[in-house]
Amino acid sequence: MVLYGAIEAGGTKFVCAVGRSPTDLSEPARIATTTPKETLAQCIEFFRGQPKIDALGLGCFGPLELRRDARAYGHVTTTPKPGWSNADVVGPLARALGVPIGFDTDVNAAVFGESRWGAARDLDTAIYLTIGTGIGGGALIGGQLAHGLVHPEMGHLLVPREPDDLAFAGNCPFHGARCWEGLASGPALARRWGAPAEALPADHPAWDLEARYIASALTSLVLVLSPERLILGGGVMQVSALFPLVRKYLAGSLAGYVAADRLSGGMEEYVVPPQLGTRSGILGALALAEQCA
């Protein structure tokens, strides 16, 4: 019976597990993200302590080199994260474990997991967004994970400034207050309101403004990619008041321009949380393993 390995590689921890599906996934091991050498060695040690796997899936923080024919395939490229710029992540794992490796961004893995077992099952086109410390997005388009020149990342797409937010300088080192992440990530919230996002009460005006920025970004995503569903995860989206506000402002922002049944009514089926909860990423990595086996 086949067995797959999965790694959800993040900036603070690498989560490792083995299994075949959501119902038989092993208790995930959490390995602190230190240096590439040390972190990958601990991952390898984890898998050597498990029954032999047939393939490994790796959903990784980026940016990544995903082009199979590139010299740097399997590397993290230009991350500001110390020690990880140009780090080869696929190579050491492939050499040590001797199995095929399915490799993609963390957010592409998440949308793939939701496509295999969650909220994007039976859909051809869906977007997964994580809104937290950063903002990032993955896309399934025509049943395939979207790549391209580099890969979609979505967090820095430009959004119009809300008229009651003109004083905020933004929090993006690249785009200031012009991009979504600079205006709406967890750190942007904290900087604007002088308190961590989790300390802001549910009736704080922060959440109405946050919902408007999220809705603006989703408007552009709907018009560019025409997804069948938008799946919103990440720390900021744990604030349950956000979903109804985001749906309301998205409807207002689209203003009836796109005629589609899914975009009418309350959009409860269109803008949704991940059905796999916090396991979209690790299960997506498992689905990447399954696909490459």
Place this chain on the structure above:
Amino acid sequence: MVLYGAIEAGGTKFVCAVGRSPTDLSEPARIATTTPKETLAQCIEFFRGQPKIDALGLGCFGPLELRRDARAYGHVTTTPKPGWSNADVVGPLARALGVPIGFDTDVNAAVFGESRWGAARDLDTAIYLTIGTGIGGGALIGGQLAHGLVHPEMGHLLVPREPDDLAFAGNCPFHGARCWEGLASGPALARRWGAPAEALPADHPAWDLEARYIASALTSLVLVLSPERLILGGGVMQVSALFPLVRKYLAGSLAGYVAADRLSGGMEEYVVPPQLGTRSGILGALALAEQCA
């Protein structure tokens, strides 16, 4: 020897031709867009006067129903164009001509034509944009034309307002001054400056502002889709001063966030005019015919 038919169906005219490639395309016939019945009848008459075709490609103004399993497949859906809302365009042509029909949006057809014979040859991921009376975009993603819930259209994606343009009310009936088309289409230019776009001299400040709005929209498109090339056509892009300005402002707006060779330097190979000139649409329709034959 096979022969294909092609229709580029626009809001003011339907262009019809037969051929196999850019080098043997017949002189196109131009049929005024009146009622669906009359216009399609004239197209049918055109093809009946030609040698028998084996398949027909149709790139059509939208929005369209492109889902093969939908009851309204092959229809224009909710256009404001009088008489064309819910008009079946594929059905009458298929019944009269008895050939398979490749059907997509005008802008998807254009990017497909550029992919088959033009500026997107050998690329997996590219975007074609037309910037003129309206703004619209088509995308080739992973070698396939992008569809989705409806289809990408791109023209109404939201862009930040330029600080020296705060007084303009915008020209979009749906989104006012929040969307790209409302700020940067030909009619938006005319409304802002009180003169038709073609009457504005090359050194008019209109073009610098226009280039900044185009660059903002392209920034979001690069971050969402990661295209390998952006192909810009349409009436407004005939102003030759725009290309260098758009490239300059796109580089400034991305601000080095995306590390890729194609995005460095002057981007002369990244932001380009259509290589097929004004024939992207009709040749794209020909490529759609070829694909479905």
